[in-house]
Amino acid sequence: MQASPPLLAVEGITKRFGALEANNAVDLKVAPGEIHALLGENGAGKSTLVKIIYGLLRPDAGRLVWRGAPVAVESPRAARALGIGMVFQHFSLFEALTVAENVALALDGSAPLDEIAQRLSETSRAYGLPLDPKREVWRLSVGERQRVEIMRCLMQDPSLLILDEPTSVLTPQEAEGLFATLARLRAEGRSVLYISHKLDEVRRICEAATILRGGQVVAHCDPRAETAASLARMMMGGDVVPIRHDHIEAQGPVRLAVSALSLPPLHAHGIALANINLELRAGEVLGIAGVAGNGQDELFAALSGEELAPHDAAIVMDGVAVGRAGINERRRRGAAFVPEERLGHGAAPAMRLTENALLSGHATNGFLRYGLVERAKLTDFVGKVVRAFDVRKGPADPEARALSGGNLQKFVIGREIARKPGLLVVAQPSWGVDAGAAATIRQALMDLARAGSAVLVISQDLDELLEISDRLCVIFMGRLSPAMPTAEATRESLGLLMGGAGMAA
Amino acid sequence: MTLFEAIILTIITASTPLLIAAIGELVVERAGVLNLGVEGMMVIGAAAGIAAAITTGSSSFGVLVAVLAGMALSLVFAALVLGLAANQVAAGLALAILGLGLSGVIGAPFVGVQRAGIGKIEIPWLSEIPFLGPLLFRQDPFVYASIALVVAVWWFLTKSRAGLVLRAVGENHAAAHALGYPVRRIRLLAILFGGGCAGLAGAYMSLVYTPFWTSGMTAGRGWIALAIVVFASWLPFRAMLGAYLFGALTILQLHAQSAGVPLPSQFLAALPYLITILVLVLIMRARRGGAAGPASLGVPFVPDR
Incomplete structure (x- = not known):
C-alpha cells in the first residue's frame, strides 16, 4: 500500500x-x-x-x-x-x-x-x-x-x-x-x-x-x-460486562433538595454558583453534565459541606435543613461524598488504606471507642470494601498511593457505599480508570440507588451519564439547567446546553 | 540642607538595601523558587564585604566579594532544592540561620573597625538643580544601581524572551519541561541572581549605611524584603513602592518619636510594618483577577527521565 x-x-x-x-x-x-x-x-x-x-x-x-x-x-x-x-x-x-x-x-x-x-x-x-x-x-x-x-x-x-x-x-x-x-x-x-x-x-x-x-x-x-x-x-483482552441499563422515574421521597443556592467562587479562577435548584429522590441517579470548570467544584463543595451555604434552607437532606451544617453533621445524617481527585482529596496518598477509611468514617462508622481507634474494626471494614469491590492491592494494608488509579477509585467509592448512605454525591466516578473498574463502579452506583438511596453524579463524561443516570442536568457557568429524563436527552441537546446555548441567562 | 532634604536623603538610604534584596528575591520567586534565606545571604554579604574592604582597602573589591559571598550561599540553597529537591521552606530557613552564624565568624576580627563609607557620585550640572538636584543626582552608586536594577528586571521580565521563559518556568514547571526548557538550569541562574542581589544589599549595609560591622546588623531587613515581594504581587515597580514606603515610615517614625508624639514608642516602631503591609494588601486586592503568584512557587521539580 x-x-x-x-x-x-x-x-x-x-x-x-x-x-x-x-x-x-x-x-x-x-x-x-x-x-x-x-x-x-x-x-x-x-x-x-x-x-x-x-x-x-x-x-x-x-x-x-x-x-x-x-x-x-x-x-x-x-x-x-x-x-x-x-x-x-x-x-x-x-x-x-x-x-x-x-x-x-x-x-x-x-x-x-x-x-x-x-x-x-x-x-x-x-x-x-x-x-x-x-x-x-x-x-x-x-x-x-x-x-x-x-x-x-x-x-x-x-x-x-x-x-x-x-x-x-x-x-x-x-x-x-x-x-x-x-x-x-x-x-x-x-x-x-x-x-x-x-x-x-x-x-x-x-x-x-x-x-x-x-x-x-x-x-x-x-x-x-x-x-x-x-x-x-x-x-x-476480554469482554466488558455490559451494565444493566434501565432508566426509571423515581417516586420515592425527596432525599436532597437544593433551592436558590448561590455561592461565590472558591478561588481566583473559580466560578460562582448562581441560583442552583435541584431535587433528588430516593431510588434515582441524577447526573450533572458539564465541561470542566463550570462550577462543578463549587457545587460539590457546597453539597459536601466543605463550603457552607449562605443560609440553612438552601440545602435540605431528608427534610432537615443542613446548609450551614459541617461535613460530619451531614455524614451523620446519612450522606456520603466522593470528590473528584482521589489522590489528595479523596484519599491521603501517604496514609494506609485503614487510615484512609478512618478519615471519612470517624464520625459515622463506629471506629472509635472512648476516643480511641479500634483497629480491628477498621481492618474488618477495609477487608469488606476490598472484597466487595475487588480492589487489587498487593500488601495487606498498603499506602493509598501504591494502588493503581482504578483500584484506588474502587476503594474510595466502596468506602462510602459500604456505609449504605442515604445520599451519595460523587464527582467523576470513573475518571482515568480502566473500563473494567469503570463498569464495576457504575454498576455499584446504580445498585445503590435501586436499594433506595439517592445518588448524584457530577461528571464530564457524557457516555457515563447517559448510561447510569435516570435524570440529567447540565451545569454551565455556575448555573444549572432543569433536570430532564435521560430517555429524552440526546447528545446534541446536552452538548448545546454544555456550550451555554439555551441556558436561561 | 534643610531638615526636609535630610529626611528624604535618609529615607532613600534606608530603602535602598530593602529594594536591592527584594528585587533579587522577586526574580527568584518568579522562577518558582521560594528562598527564605534572604536575611542570611544579606548578612553574609555585609560581613564578607566589609572584611574584604578593610583587608584590601578597596571598597569596590569589598562590594564584589559581598556579591560573590551572597551567590556562594545561594549556591548551597540551590544544591539542596534543585539538586536534591529538598523542601524549599526548610532549606531557606536553614540558610538564614547559617548565614547569621557564618557572618559572625567572618566579621569577628572587624568588630568596631571604622572606615569611611562609600562616597556620593555627583552628576555634573544636574546635581546643581535646586532642591531636586542633590536629592536625585547626588547619591551613592548603590542608589543608582538599585533603580537601574528595578528597570532592568522589569524590562527583562516583561519584554525579553528569556524573561518570558523564566516566568513560564515559575508558572508551570512541568509544562516548561515538556516544551524542552531546562527548568533547573534556569532556576539555578535565578537563585544566583537573588543571592548576588542579597549580597549587594548586605554590602550597602556595612559599607554605606553604617560603615562598620556589628553582628546581625541586617536586623531583619531580609525578612522585610521577602514580605515586600509577596505584597508587591511579584511586580518590580510595586516592590520599589513597597521598599520606599517601608523606608519612609521607618525614618518618619524615628522623627516622630524624637518630636515627642504622644504615642507609645513600641507602637510607632511597629507602624512601618503595619502600614506597608496594609497598603500593599489594599493594592493587591484592588487588582482584580489574575493569579496570586507564580503557580509553581515553592514546589520542588523532579524531571522524569
Missing part, C-alpha cells in the same frame, strides 16, 4: 521504569497524510510511547525512523525541528500568561511577541479556530485552551501532530469542530497520531490504528473495518 517510506516508523521501542515495562518492543508506522489512532487502556503505555517520540523520554531499546532515516530525538526541541508537534492532555499551558506568550514559548526562534501575535491571529482565523492573542489563558474555556495548544503546534508547520486524548474535555459540538480541523490537516498532507480510548470517534476519523495492551502492541488494524466491540476486546 505504501510506495513511499512511512513518515514515522517506531521500531522495537522498549522503556522500563524500575520493574515496570511501560513499552515492550513497540512497532508502529504512520504514513504521510494519515490519521493514526493509538488505542489502549489507561496504563497501556500510550503516553510513554508518545513522550519518547516527542523526545521527553529516552527509550531503553529500539529506534525511531523519520522519513526513512533513523533519528535520535534528544529533546522536544529536536522533535519540533524534525516537524513533530504535540498537544498534551494535561499540564501544558501557562495559565497566567497570554495566548501569544504561550505560543511564543513553543516556538524556537526569537521572533518578537508582536509579530507572533500577528501571525497567530492570521493562522488561527485561517484554520477557523479564532483566538485573541492578548487574553490570558486562565480566562479561556477548555475548548479555547485546546485551540491554543493546537495552534501553537500548527505555527511550527509540523508534518506530524500528536494529540493526546483531545476530546475528553470537549462538548460534542467542540469535538466536531476539532474533527473538521483534523480533516483539513490531513488534506494538507500532515499526519496525525491520535491517542484516545473513545472507540466510536476513532472509527469515524482514523484510517489506521495501533492497539497497545500492557505495553505491547496487540494489533495493527483499520478501525473502519472493526466494530467498537471488537476494538474494545483487543484493548482489554
